Amino acid sequence: MNMNSSVSNASVSIKDLSLNFGSVSVLKDLNLDINDGEFLVLLGSSGCGKSTLLNCIAGLLDASEGQIFIKGKNVTWEEPKDRGIGMVFQSYALYPQMTVEKNLSFGLRVAKVPQAEIDKRVARAAEILQIQPLLKRKPAELSGGQRQRVAIGRALVRDVDVFLFDEPLSNLDAKLRSELRVEIKRLHQSLENTMIYVTHDQIEALTLADRIAIMKSGIIQQLDDPTTIYNRPRNLFVAGFIGSPSMNFLRGELIQSGDGIAFTANGVNFSLAGYDASETLQPGRKVVLGVRPEHIKVNENTGGEEHDATVDIEEPMGADNLLWLKHAGHTMSVRVNGARRFNVGAKVKLSFDMTVASVFDAESELRL
C-alpha cells in the first residue's frame, strides 16, 4: 500500500479514513494517494466498500474518522459542489423532466454561471461526447449508451479536477459496455483529468486503470498497476479475484529437492526453478501454489518437468479453448489456443511455467 505522507503532488489524498454505519465498520483506516491525471480503479465484489469510498470522496457520505484532500486542500467537511469533483452514476441519474441540454447545464445554472459561458461549455461537452443531435431530447428518448454519455457530459461541463465513476457501465449490454469503455479511456487520454472509477468488472479494471486498488471488507488489499496485480498478486484474495477463469491453487508444502526448492502436493513434486523469489522459500513451509490457466503448457515438449493429466471437460470459447484437467487429485483449468481441440479423457502432458507462478503462505495468505 502506498503510504505517501506528502499531499501536495497528489490529486486526491485519503488519510486514515474510517466510516461506520452504526456498529458496522465499512471502511477501516484507509490510506490512498492518487496522482494528478491518474486513472485509478477501485475494484472489488459488492459490499467491499468501494462505492462507499467513492461517496466519501464525493462528499455524499461523511467520514467517521480521517481526512480527504483534493488538490492539496482539505475537503473533509466541504460540500460536494465545493470539492471540484464530477460524478457519473450507474443508473445515469439524469433529471427526467429536463432536456439533455438542461441536464448538462443544471450545475452551471445553479452556480449562476453567465448564459454565454454555459452555452459555450455545453457545446464543447456535446462535441467531445458527440451528443449534439440529442441536446433537445428528454432522457426517456435516449438509449442507455446515450444516457451514460450525457451523464459523463454533466461532469464534463463543470470543469472539475476529479471525475468519479460509480459503476458507469454496469447497466449497459455487453457490446455497448466495451464501446463506452474505449470511449472513457479515450476521454481520459485527451482530458488528462484524475479519474476514480468503481467497478466489480475486472476486465474494465485491467483495461482502463493506471493503477488498481483491490478492496475487500473495507481494506485495500493491493494497489498496483494492472500488470503487477495480474502477475504478482500480493495475497491469495487478489490472486483469486483477478483472472477468469481464476488462478489454479494447489495446497501443499515446500521441500528440498536436489540443489533447489520444490513444491509437493498429493505426492507430486513441482520444481520451483525459475520462481522469482525462490531464495526466500524455506523447506517445510505450508504454502499454496498459484498458476494461471495460460501459464500451463499442454503437450508442448518444453524439455522441463512434465506432469500427466486427463482432460475432463473442454470449453471452446472461440479464440481460446479452456480445458478442465484432472491432475493428481486436483482439478485444473488450462487455457490453450482455440484451434487446439482435445477429446474428453485424453491423456496429456503438462508443464508449468514457474517464472510467472505465485507462492503464498498457507497461513498468512501473503505472497512469498
Place this chain on the structure above:
Amino acid sequence: MANIETLNTTAAASDAVAPKLGEGPRGARPRPALSGRNIMLYGTLIVAALYYLLPLYVMVVTSLKGMPEIRLGNIFSPPMEITFEPWVKAWAEACTGLNCDGLSRGFWNSVRITVPSVIISIAIASVNGYALANWRFKGSELFFSILIIGAFIPYQVMIYPIVIILREIGIYGTLTGLVIVHSIFGMPILTLLFRNYFVSLPEELFKAARVDGAGFWQIFLKIMLPMSLPIFVVAMILQVTGIWNDFLFGVVFTRPDTYPMTVQLNNIVNSVQGVKEYNVNMAATILTGLVPLIVYFVSGRLFVRGIAAGAVKG
C-alpha cells in the same frame, strides 16, 4: 400446406417427431367470449356495480320529483314530471335555524376551509416527506415514528384539548382555527405518503443534484417536484375528500354562521319541524357530495398511478 410441411420435415429430418409438425393446434389459443369464467367475472362485476349505483339512482330520481309524487311511494319509478325546484330550494332557500339561505352558505364556508387546508397541509407535508426521505438527520427516524403514531390516535381524544388551545389563542369558532386543525391532522398520513414516494425515487438522482451544487430547496423545487405530480394528486384527493366530508371538526370548531356544508346538510336533513322534504334532502345530499365526486372523476387516473407508483419501481 403440403409444401410447408415438406420444408419443415426436411429442416428437422433427423428428428423423430418432425413429420407431425404442421398438424394440431397452432397460434393463439381460442378463447370463447361466453365461457363460464367470463360469465362469472362480468356477472359479479355487473351485480356489484348495480348494488352501488342503485342508491345514487334513487337519490337523483327522487330529487327530481315533486312532493306529491314522492308520497305515491314508488321510489324506483322515474319522475313523471321533472322539477328542479328541490335543487334550487336546497341550494338557496332551505332553512337551518335562523338562516334561510340553503346550502350555499355552507358551500362557500367549506370552500374557504378546504382550499387553504389542502394547500397548507400538502405544502408542509411534502417538504417533511422530502426531508425525511433524503436528508436524514440525527433522530429523523424517531421523529418519523412519532409522526406515524399520530396517525393512529383517535381524533376524539384530542378534541377537548384543541378546543382549549384554540380558545386561548383566540381563534376558536373561526375558519382560521378549523384550517389550522385540518392542516395539523392531515400531517401524519400525508408525510408518510410523501416520504414513501420520495424514498422510491432513485437515490442517485438526489446525489447527482447535490454534486451539481443544488441545495435543499433547489433539489426539492427543481428536481423532486416535477417528478411528483402523481403523488401530489393523490394527496390532494385524500385531503379534499377528507376535509370536505369532515363533520366532526366542523361541528365542534365552528359556529353556526361558519358551519361547513356537511354540518349544514345535517341540519337541513335532520330538521324536525314541518314536513320531511325528501326531494330537497336528496338534492342537498347530492350537492354536498358533488365536489369529491368531481375531484375523483377529473383525477382518478392520476390517483391510481400515484397509488401504484410506490409499488413498482419504474
